[in-house]
Amino acid sequence: MQDFVYERPQTMAQAVALLRRGDARVLAGGTDLIAQMREGRRSVGCIVDIKRIGELTGILPLPEGGVAIGAAVTAATVSRSSPIAANFPAVARAARLIGGVQVQNRASLGGNICNAAPSADAVPALVCHAAEARIAGPTGTRQLPLETLFIGPGKTTIERGELLVSIVLPPPSARSAVAYLRFTPRREMDIAIAGAGTYLRLDQGGVIAEARVTLASVGPTPMRAPLAEQRLVGERPTRALLAEVGRCAARDARPISDTRGSADYRRSLIAVLTMRALGDCCGQLGMDLEASSK
Amino acid sequence: MNTLITCTVNGEERTALADTRDTLLELLRDRLGLTGAKEGCGNGNCGTCTVLIDGAAVCSCLMLAQEAPGHDILTIEGLAKADTLHPIQQAIVESGGTQCGFCTPGIVLSAKALLDANALPTDAEIRHAIAGNLCRCTGYGKIVEAIHSAATTLAGR
Numbered sequence: 212m213q214d215f216v217y218e219r220p221q222t223m224a225q226a227v228a229l230l231r232r233g234d235a236r237v238l239a240g241g242t243d244l245i246a247q248m249r250e251g252r253r254s255v256g257c258i259v260d261i262k263r264i265g266e267l268t269g270i271l272p273l274p275e276g277g278v279a280i281g282a283a284v285t286a287a288t289v290s291r292s293s294p295i296a297a298n299f300p301a302v303a304r305a306a307r308l309i310g311g312v313q314v315q316n317r318a319s320l321g322g323n324i325c326n327a328a329p330s331a332d333a334v335p336a337l338v339c340h341a342a343e344a345r346i347a348g349p350t351g352t353r354q355l356p357l358e359t360l361f362i363g364p365g366k367t368t369i370e371r372g373e374l375l376v377s378i379v380l381p382p383p384s385a386r387s388a389v390a391y392l393r394f395t396p397r398r399e400m401d402i403a404i405a406g407a408g409t410y411l412r413l414d415q416g417g418v419i420a421e422a423r424v425t426l427a428s429v430g431p432t433p434m435r436a437p438l439a440e441q442r443l444v445g446e447r448p449t450r451a452l453l454a455e456v457g458r459c460a461a462r463d464a465r466p467i468s469d470t471r472g473s474a475d476y477r478r479s480l481i482a483v484l485t486m487r488a489l490g491d492c493c494g495q496l497g498m499d500l501e502a503s504s505k
Numbered sequence: 506m507n508t509l510i511t512c513t514v515n516g517e518e519r520t521a522l523a524d525t526r527d528t529l530l531e532l533l534r535d536r537l538g539l540t541g542a543k544e545g546c547g548n549g550n551c552g553t554c555t556v557l558i559d560g561a562a563v564c565s566c567l568m569l570a571q572e573a574p575g576h577d578i579l580t581i582e583g584l585a586k587a588d589t590l591h592p593i594q595q596a597i598v599e600s601g602g603t604q605c606g607f608c609t610p611g612i613v614l615s616a617k618a619l620l621d622a623n624a625l626p627t628d629a630e631i632r633h634a635i636a637g638n639l640c641r642c643t644g645y646g647k648i649v650e651a652i653h654s655a656a657t658t659l660a661g662r
Binding site: 262313400 | 506525526528547548549550552555558561562563564566567568569571572615618633634636637638
């Protein structure tokens with residue numbers, strides 16, 4: 212590992228100033244960064260430890276409802292937070308999938324996002340909740356839809372001198388639900404071969420008014436599934452519909468073949484995971500799919 | 506570069522001259538001589554480097570020594586009281602929940618963090634708590650049994 216300067220700023224302004232250095236990197240939990248540095252995959256001249264900055268380390272309820280989760284908040288804290296469990300249970304459950312307990316106690320939500328792995332477990336549930344990313348830079352802060360942050364494996368639109376501050380979750384709509392399911396060969400401590408997050412909002416008559424389907428590990432970034440989403444809107448959920456939507460999502464997926472699974476296998480998984488995640492949403496909404504399928 | 510690092514390890518304030526690049530694991534093993542925590546994979550998969558930071562299990566190989574000041578660190582060396590093993594250690598011995606022993610310090614500490622938060626965990630909760638600790642010898646059954654048994658002992662006090 213090359214030598215580096217270790218900085219522990221107390222304010223966002225200090226952090227942003229330090230990050231102007233081209234070889235500076237943000238340290239939150241370090242579960243990706245330190246492993247990458249030790250394996251010589253990343254050279255860093257200045258480490259900016261953001262865990263002493265108050266705005267980055269808390270879960271803040273917002274006046275209009277919803278919450279802002281500081282980028283340095285750990286996965287363990289997210290999974291145990293009562294405002295998140297109450298309004299965003301799929302996010303709490305996704306946080307429990309990141310590594311094992313030791314990793315969850317260190318890994319931050321912001322790191323899971325900024326590491327920009329196509330398999331990042333927290334991302335599909337957040338995107339399904341229409342999360343926004345709040346980013347601070349030398350000229351102030353900007354806020355953009357989380358899904359627009361990703362441009363490739365390990366690459367985001369966050370620029371040098373910028374810092375992810377928080378993930379903003381708007382209050383969930385009435386009659387809506389989110390679910391995230393992934394497939395791993397091992398039950399825990401594994402990277403998703405494929406994952407699917409789904410969001411459904413029903414109108415008062417039980418018809419799907421809005422839908423989001425977000426896929427993991429089947430493209431260079433976490434990705435929305437437009438065919439699947441279009442097929443859902445305006446319909447009443449039935450077993451047959453959910454199975455068909457799963458097949459749409461499989462067509463939306465852009466997987467590659469690698470050591471963890473072939474592209475065909477990943478597409479098959481997406482069809483099943485999407486169908487089951489939608490079924491989970493229907494269950495949360497108190498719908499009896501068997502009855503509505505008759 | 507070298508730097509002086511002061512932190513609380515096993516209840517004592519310790520100061521060591523460390524390399525600025527040292528991980529917490531290197532600080533513990535190479536500077537403080539506490540070799541109970543091991544390096545297995547070095548990337549957060551195996552859990553043999555597990556220590557408790559303010560009561561929470563973490564991989565000490567993925568934390569910089571420079572992050573340690575201000576935190577309370579517990580290693581396996583801090584668990585037994587003089588010659589008396591901690592009930593979790595005793596239960597591991599009695600249940601045969603160890604063979605080569607390489608993973609054992611990490612597993613005992615993961616179990617301690619679990620039982621401190623959840624006095625009588627279920628099988629599933631125990632297995633979740635030690636999912637980040639790989640054991641290639643035992644098959645986990647006797648480890649889970651030992652943690653149940655330690656839970657009962659600790660709850661009965």
